[in-house]
Amino acid sequence: MPSYKNNSECKGWPKDVGIIAIEVYFPSEYVDQGELETFDGVSKGKYTVGLGQTKMGFSSDLEDINSLCLTALSHLMERTGVGYENIGRLEVGTETIVDKSKSVKSVLMQLFEDSGNTDVEGIDTTNACYGGTAALINAVNWVESSSWDGRYAVVVAGDIAVYAKGAARPTGGAGAVAMLIGPHAPLVLESGLRSSHMCHVYDFYKPDLSSEYPVVDGKLSIQCYLSALDACYRTFSRKANARKDSAASPMSLEEMDALLFHSPFCKLVQKSVGRLAFNDFLNASVEEVPRTYHGLEAFRDKKLEDTYFDKDVEKAFLSYSQDIFLKKTKPSLLLATQVGNMYTPSLYGGLASFISNNTGESLAGKRVLLFSYGSGLAATMFSLRITDDVGPGSRLSELVSSLSDLHSRLNSRTEVQPHVFAETMKLREETHHKAPYTPVGKVESLFPGTWYLTQIDEAHRRQYKRRPLISINNASSVSSSSSNLVKESEFMSTDLLPQDV
Ligand code: ACO
DSSP, rough: OOOOOOTTTTSSSSSSSSEEEEEEEEEEEEHHHHHHHHHHOOOIIIIIISSOOOOOOOOEEEOHHHHHHHHHHHHHHHHOOOOGGGGEEEEEEEOOOOSSSSHHHHHHHGGGGGGGGOOOOOOOOOOOTHHHHHHHHHHHHTTSSTTSSSEEEEEEEEEEEEOOSSSGGGGGEEEEEEEEEEOOOSOOOOEEEOOEEOOOSSSSOOOOOTTTTOOOOOOHHEEEEEHHHHHHHHHHHHHHTTTTTSSSOOGGGGGGGEEEEOOSOOOOOHHHHHHHHHHHHHSSSSTHHHHTTTTTTTGGOOOOOTTTTTTTHHHHHHHHHHHIIIIIIIGGHHHHHHHHOOSTTHHHHHHHHHHSOOOOOHHHEEEEEEEEETHHHHHHEEEEEEESSSSSHHHHHHHHHHHTOOOOOHHSSSEEHHHHHHHEEEOOOOOOOOOOOOOOGGGGGGGGTOEEEEEEOTTOEEEEEOOOOOOOOGGGSOOOOGGSSSOOOOOOOOOSSOOOO
């Protein structure tokens, strides 16, 4: 066990504040996207190739936002061995609202009861898929502030992403991520480099409080996502360039070892890598264009704002950035393609995937660029620097080994036929906000250690229980042999490039 127990070594201003540990929870059942294509009667390849999705995790009526976050937080605390008394701030990011007043954070405080610790700052933050990032920023800012009392912060991001029948349904998913935040972190948030883009738009929103489903303008949401990406990258680059001396080459994707994105569906992420390459191309000097972008000169007069649906630009830069995508982004899409859009945890599921597909040695000293997007809209780009300290017992090696069971956990899920998935969606629809209500889902189908809803009483009070836990503390001993790995054909099996590139 590494030295998670307290921050007592940290006298004075905290150094290297960031993410120390990550725990990911996803549902134990999934529907295959290829099977779903057949069931929905759409053309073969639409979800698997067109959207880049392989499987979609979903929850029965046994799980709600409180249970997902209870599970992720319990697992984080058990795996790290940090006592609840050592947490001074707990932030929750979610857009899955079951109560307009009572926060998910307040429900999570049940877990602190035995420790006697009620002195825990932080509360819920909501704005579509962005809440987790707002929570992370709050937590890091607290540790770096004069209010910090020396204890850890925890960020929990969780959501159940479900859509009404139709084109958006295959872009659902569900899950939660819990992250331990503090000084001397293996993943350090680089200070002074964050860039945000926030504005008012109705691309995806949830005005009907009696329904779990959003109102979504799919095309507009894609345009908003890509324009927020452009805006954040422009500001991030300006801030990065301001820190360099004049002789240094300007900010480009070259500087980053990994590019991670909020992933509504994997194809959009691949297009986003192409989009950033297009930004670099437009920013490149006249001399550099023929050297680095040979054959793309014809696009030099294009303007970012005119090209969100320009197929020629998209194809050219998808093709140009193919190797960058494979090297710097694809390893982060394991959970995105296997579980789907988890909303607020999506980006952090990407971070966990990226780590689980690497070794401590291959991660040491790397820089990671992250883009968070929440409709409505709120977006932030930031970067992480990974520590060089990768020795035995180091926090980086613990982080890597704690995530080494991701592949085997994904492989241990149960496949459910699309008609069962559709019936489950119908049941959730019909029973959403019903009180009193007793869930009818099968407890045996949940992973060991999963919290679940047992009852909602006539006053809408929710009760939870936990399936007995099989120790997850020995995660580092979980084999990551090739038999445990998600098969390459199932890890974004599809050629994500359009067929005609
Ligand atoms: N084989 C291969 N590709 C195919 C096939 C096929 N048989 N059929 C269609 N496709 C491709 C299309 O060409 C298209 O690709 P392109 O965009 O590269 O041209 C892609 O599959 C999607 O098909 P469309 O018909 O264009 O779109 P659809 O009507 O299915 O809607 C959408 C897709 C908009 C993403 C929908 O699922 C949606 O609204 N999702 C929710 C909103 C969302 O995720 N927005 C992103 C940001 S906001 C957020 O995070 C929630």
